[in-house]
Amino acid sequence: MSQKNLKVDANNDQRRLDNFLIYKFPNLPRSKIYSMIRKGEIRINSKRCKAQTKISLGDEIRLPPYLESEKRDNNFKNLPPNIEKLIKNSIIFDDDDFIVINKPEGISVHGGSGQKFSLIDGVRSIYSSNDIDLCHRLDKETSGCIVLSKNKLFLKHFNGLLRTKKITKTYLAIICGKLKKSITVTDKLIARRRNNIKTSLVDDSGKEALSIFNPVKIYKNYTLVEIEIITGKLHQIRAHAESIKHPVLGDFKYGNINLFKEFFRSHPTFKRLALHAQSITFLNIDDQQHLFIADLSDDFQKVIKIFS
Template sequence: MSGKNLKIDKDNAGRRIDNYLFNIYRSLPKSKIYSMIRKGEVRVNSGRIKPTYKLSLDDEIRIPPYLINFKENMDDIKIPSSRLIEFESSIIDQNDDFILVNKEPGLSVHSGTNNQFGLVDIARAKFPSLEIDLCHRIDKSTSGCVLLSKNKLFLRHFHKQLINNNVTKKYEAILIGVMKKNIKVESKLDSSTKEHFHKVQESIAGKKAISAFKILKKYKLFTYVEIIISTGRMHQIRVQSSNLNHPIVNDKKYGLFDTNKKIVKQVGISRLALHAASISFIDLDGIEVCYEAMKNNEFDILLSKLDNITIKS
């Protein structure tokens, strides 16, 4: 780094600039980084760029003057010891390249405006000598499989699989209403609307989102489903479920608010009924691996009490 510039080496070539900056300025909220990019405070080779810009070898990133000594002036994120213990117990498997975790609902995968720390910050505190990065993301309110890389080689390897649709991610959810049949949903979702409406919306200007809904069990007023996603758009399953008129139980953003209140009152559980149940991918040895994450007790309690829930208008 010279002056106000960061120069890209071979380890970081090919990365998106937003993900690169998240890693460099780990204590800075994502919203601040996106704001800097949008305002042109961050530039590459003297030109404006979008958050999705892919970095090339020897690219020079200009950062605003107030960030020159940011890392040196920032205090380390303080992770409670209880969180480190919980993280260790949540590890499904790990090797020299990755860590597979069963994330609890309510824990963000990264820090932000309303989160002092996230899953990746806890992992970095647990393994301070490693280059820990998120391989993908799930919502704060969603539980289940989250993959973290221990080195840039595996991170790039996994991202290539995502691009080529070689990663299989299965979710389980409880939907309001009784679905008649299995269905494959293809729509276009625009995450930029979240900034204005606080929601992701369907739009012809959006990106393709594909989900396959398979009925696992029908209840009187609910449906327990498995969803396999072929794309990984923000809030994809939640938006598409809602647009099918079968929103996810306890979805506070896209759900049926009055119905959710009645469910919580009767069952006493307010967690989002969405769980990242399994993930399959190819490791660096060329072997396909598949991992499953157990649902927590609250999800199972919800399932056991579905037939006893009454929803009166």
């Protein structure tokens, strides 16, 4: 059987390989896509590649011969009515190019193993459009501002802003201990599996990561901080918070499990990671600056009041 090839056009220039394939093959399990990439069945210009590799205009994507021709249909996932309502009520902004959502905690931005639905599935269903894509990501446990594109032109524009560090993101978090002054963390991060869970570890061989922690309010055993990230690595804030010995409250991947279990027993209405993407600032395609702010959820606000 002969090999199949896809040629990258201008709309998909500088897009991640995995996102490109997920778009091209919406009915193919993501686990299968990642498996084919790892095995070398999918190559870029005849060379092995990684899921996060950026593809460029004119690149030839080699596909295994058994893969069915790409097709996109309009079979959108049926959302539970309460989830559809939750997502609709979380929309902050919507125009012809992009959508900004105050993502609720507990909803994955994209599908995967064990996920019945995701934010991207929900938004595509609500708008009846498979052209909607994630511009960036938030952890399932993190709430707050996330941007989705409505067309490939804006997606490419946003990716360009990310590459040139022209997007400002701020987060609010409750961290353990007292952080008495601002601190800039520049520890490099590398993705690793720890106890079979994907995490980021501080490692000199890793990639550049920069987070600025500014204390907002100091409590008895915790600190409310505002964090600005200049880069956007996997679990960046959570890994950097651990590296300065101030893990994020409720972070069972990077923090003190026993301490958090005790906290949740004492505060049964709060069972989440205390991390919220508070704002995002960027220029649209017409060079108009936008600032979007996502309100804190009720449970997050109640915990702050308890500490106060």
